[in-house]
Amino acid sequence: MVSRVSVPRIVVTGSGSLARSVCYSLATELTTPATVSILARAGGKAAELAFVASVRARVSERAVVFYGRGVDFADLDGVLGELAPDLVVHCVSHQSPWERGTAPSAWTELLRMTGFGLTLPLQAELLIDVAESLRRVAPDCLLINACFPDAVNPVAHALGFPVFCGIGNISTISAAIAATLDWKDHRSLHLLAHHLHLHAPADTADEARVWCENVERDDVRALLAGMRSTARAELNQIGGHAAARLIDSLLTGGTTDTHVPSPLGLPGGYPVRIRDRSIELRLPKGIDAEAAIAWNQRMALLDGVVVDGGQVRFAPSVGEHVPEFAEPFPVTEIRYACARLLALRERLREVAP
Missing domain, CATH: 3.40.50.720 (NAD(P)-binding Rossmann-like Domain)
Structure with missing residues (x-):
């Protein structure tokens, strides 16, 4: 508190x-x-x-x-x-x-x-x-x-x-699924989802994962159809609202079972329990932290970048189009990478798609 x-x-x-x-x-x-x-x-x-x-x-x-x-x-x-x-x-x-x-x-x-x-x-x-x-x-x-x-x-x-x-991302996705299912018991709802899943992945095998009362569902794409047909700017109204509820819990010291992106610096999004100023994973039965993190890292690569062991590694497609980022680099060089990308963006913004 x-x-x-x-x-x-x-x-x-x-x-x-x-x-x-x-x-x-x-x-x-x-x-x-x-x-x-x-x-x-x-x-x-x-x-x-x-x-x-x-x-x-x-x-x-x-x-x-x-x-x-x-x-x-x-x-x-x-x-x-x-x-x-x-x-x-x-x-x-x-x-x-x-x-x-x-x-x-x-x-x-x-x-x-x-x-x-x-x-x-x-x-x-x-x-x-x-x-x-x-x-x-x-x-x-x-x-x-x-x-x-x-x-x-x-x-x-x-x-x-x-x-x-x-905030955002899995918070928005989980709120949309709970509303679609009219699911009121957040303690028994568990998702693994990445920023990638704001849009439908090309392969259904890479879809977000949803468990209700520890039973994994196979209709996730249908459950997310309404969210994915909504403009991203409008989805911010969901993410911002979920963030405000989270902040209220943090300020008052309440216990909240919810979903957030990157708790504890982990890649991707997870179900969590927040109590006072602490946060812990609350994964569904049969999924341990190692498996959940590995799954999110695979989704991260599909989204274009993996951060692991203090290294930033872009997807192969990045190296194909921006050769200077073909090799991993340490997180300590993130400011240098930002400056290089800002210069590249300035040039490319002058060129029609």
């Missing part, structure tokens, strides 16, 4: 679709008073989000107050030291998941051919900025990551930054 301050202090980084969903749901779902500071590169957007969320909290009669401010993510020590957060929800990266639909180019075509995993360095760098700053000024703060957590959190853990868990 968070007890260091009388009113818990939450920081949300970013002002995009998922950050908005998290904040709007915090405004209506938090059962304890709290302050929420929204930090974004665009101060105006942060202020706008804070205003709407504050009004939603007032209408919902929740004692949650929101503030917005613009920040430089390369220089966070001052603002995070001032705010002294108990919990940070990180929702900002260098790469938007919507670019393929809003601004198609040779860059988005490259991502289509290689898999979303190629964006790992672009997703990871700003999280590392936040984690490094928290280590210096708020070392007891819980850090939750929304940016490709299935692969980014393992990078952070390998670098010595213990991100608590992710």
Whole structure:
């Protein structure tokens, strides 16, 4: 339970679709008073989000107050030291998941051919900025990551930054399945699922896995049809809402059986039990942690990147199109890889798909 301050202090980084969903749901779902500071590169957007969320909290009669401010993510020590957060929800990266639909180019075509995993360095760098700053000024703060957590959190853990868990992805998938099945007992629902499974994999053998009362189902593709036919931006409304419920449990010290991406820095998504500030796997009968991790690593490769043993290894398709990433590299070079990808993206954005 968070007890260091009388009113818990939450920081949300970013002002995009998922950050908005998290904040709007915090405004209506938090059962304890709290302050929420929204930090974004665009101060105006942060202020706008804070205003709407504050009004939603007032209408919902929740004692949650929101503030917005613009920040430089390369220089966070001052603002995070001032705010002294108990919990940070990180929702900002260098790469938007919507670019393929809003601004198609040779860059988005490259991502289509290689898999979303190629964006790992672009997703990871700003999280590392936040984690490094928290280590210096708020070392007891819980850090939750929304940016490709299935692969980014393992990078952070390998670098010595213990991100608590992710949000989105399997959280959204499990919520959609529970709603489709009208399944109310979350303790008896178990999924293994990766970011990859937001879309249907090419081979049905690579589908997400679902157990109800320890019986594995064979109709997962049908169960996820409604979710997969929904626009990704709309799905953020589910992921953000699930995140707010998770945060409320963390702040109040409740016990929650749920699903999250990358708990404990593991690759992919798992069923978990969260109690106070601890998190543990709660796998279905017959599946141990080693088997669950191995399965998620296989899905990670299909998504374009595997993080294992402090090494980043892109799928062979990445090496075919971007030869400099054909060989694995240590997580300590993630900033260098990010700079190389930003330069490549700048060039390819000028070329039609």
